[in-house]
Amino acid sequence: AQSVAQPEDQVNVAEGNPLTVKCTYSVSGNPYLFWYVQYPNRGLQFLLKYITGDNLVKGSYGFEAEFNKSQTSFHLKKPSALVSDSALYFCAVIAGNTGKLIFGQGTTLQVKP
Amino acid sequence: NAGVTQTPKFQVLKTGQSMTLQCAQDMNHNSMYWYRQDPGMGLRLIYYSASEGTTDKGEVPNGYNVSRLNKREFSLRLESAAPSQTSVYFCASSEGGARAKNIQYFGAGTRLSVL
Numbered sequence: 646a647q648s649v650a651q652p653e654d655q656v657n658v659a660e661g662n663p664l665t666v667k668c669t670y671s672v673s674g675n676p677y678l679f680w681y682v683q684y685p686n687r688g689l690q691f692l693l694k695y696i697t698g699d700n701l702v703k704g705s706y707g708f709e710a711e712f713n714k715s716q717t718s719f720h721l722k723k724p725s726a727l728v729s730d731s732a733l734y735f736c737a738v739i740a741g742n743t744g745k746l747i748f749g750q751g752t753t754l755q756v757k758p
Numbered sequence: 759n760a761g762v763t764q765t766p767k768f769q770v771l772k773t774g775q776s777m778t779l780q781c782a783q784d785m786n787h788n789s790m791y792w793y794r795q796d797p798g799m800g801l802r803l804i805y806y807s808a809s810e811g812t813t814d815k816g817e818v819p820n821g822y823n824v825s826r827l828n829k830r831e832f833s834l835r836l837e838s839a840a841p842s843q844t845s846v847y848f849c850a851s852s853e854g855g856a857r858a859k860n861i862q863y864f865g866a867g868t869r870l871s872v873l
Contacts, residue, residue, distance in 0.1 A: 654798070677860075688762070688848055688864030689801070735800060743808065744789055744852060744860040745816065748800035 647672045647740045651749035658726045658756055666721040666752045668736030677739040678719045679746065680710055684732045692734075695719060706730070726756045760784050764849050764865035771839045771872045779834040779868050781849030788854030790832035791862065792816075792824060794845040801848065807832055808854060839872045846870070 648671045658664045670676055677696055681689040693704025700712045710721045721734060736749040765780045783790065788809045793801040793816075803816030805824040813824050821843060823835045832851075836843060846869050850862040 679861075681864075686866075688866045689850075689862075691861050691863070694861065739860060743806075743814075744854060745791075745803055745806060746801075746860070746862060748802075750798055750800040 647738055647747050649736050649738050649747055649749040651734075651736055651752045653752050654750075655753045655755060658754070660728050660756055660758050661725050664723050664726040664730070664754065664756070666734050666736075666754060668719045668721065668749060669717050670719060670736075670738050671717065672738055672740075676712075676717075676719075678710075678712065679737045679739075680704065680708070680719075680721050681735045681737060681748075682732050683735065683751075689735065692721070726754075728756050728758055730754060731756045762849055762851055762863050762865035764847075764868050766868060767866065768869045769871070771836075771870065773840060773872060775839050775872075776835065776837050777839065777870075778836075779847055779849075779870075780831070781833065781865060782831045783849075783851040783863070784830065785851060785863065786829070787851035787863075788829070789852045789860070790826065791850040791852075792822075792832070792834045793848045793850065794818065794843075795848060795867075796845050804834065804847075836870075839870075841872045844870060844872045 679694045680692040695712045737746040762783045791806040792804040807813045807826040810829045849865045852860045852862045
């Protein structure tokens with residue numbers, strides 16, 4: 646079965662410091678991986694995706710993610726966090742050929758001034 | 759740009775009441791989805807429609823029905839609401855087809871409480 650795990654319920658960082666939000670996956674075949682962000686009382690917004698090619702994927706708002714096949718991970722990163730980055734972040738993988746997304750449980754990112 | 763529009767934004771029901779959550783997209787997308795979001799559980803797929811005229815069960819379909827009214831609209835119906843259906847419901851749409859295109863675009867959500 647395909648699955649996604651986000652091992653941290655919450656990540657706290659100081660503004661200006663680098664941030665990492667962790668994600669590991671379990672899929673059969675090649676993984677199609679996504680990161681979404683949810684601001685309070687809003688729907689999810691697409692940040693970035695990995696389909697194939699370069700292991701470092703760049704996305705919206707200065708975020709990037711590193712695909713590591715051997716560790717089955719797809720961690721979200723940003724070199725310098727902003728207070729406005731505080732939100733709920735979801736990692737997701739496409740299941741099979743249906744286009745259905747399987748989401749991790751989410752990680753709350755708290756960036757403090 | 760409207761994107762994905764959900765109505766209503768909030769709803770309170772009594773146990774046993776029925777209601778329909780509406781969703782419409784204006785991006786000419788083929789695929790549409792209904793999710794529920796519960797604390798600590800991420801988003802779970804209730805039903806999806808890969809294309810107009812088709813619907814399929816997701817991970818948690820029990821207690822729900824859907825209708826893909828046309829290419830734009832995909833509604834979710836609770837026939838007899840239960841407190842376990844208290845949740846935030848999200849509709850999403852995507853181009854469909856090849857997997858690489860499946861960036862999903864989400865509505866703002868419907869917050870449902872069942873008393």
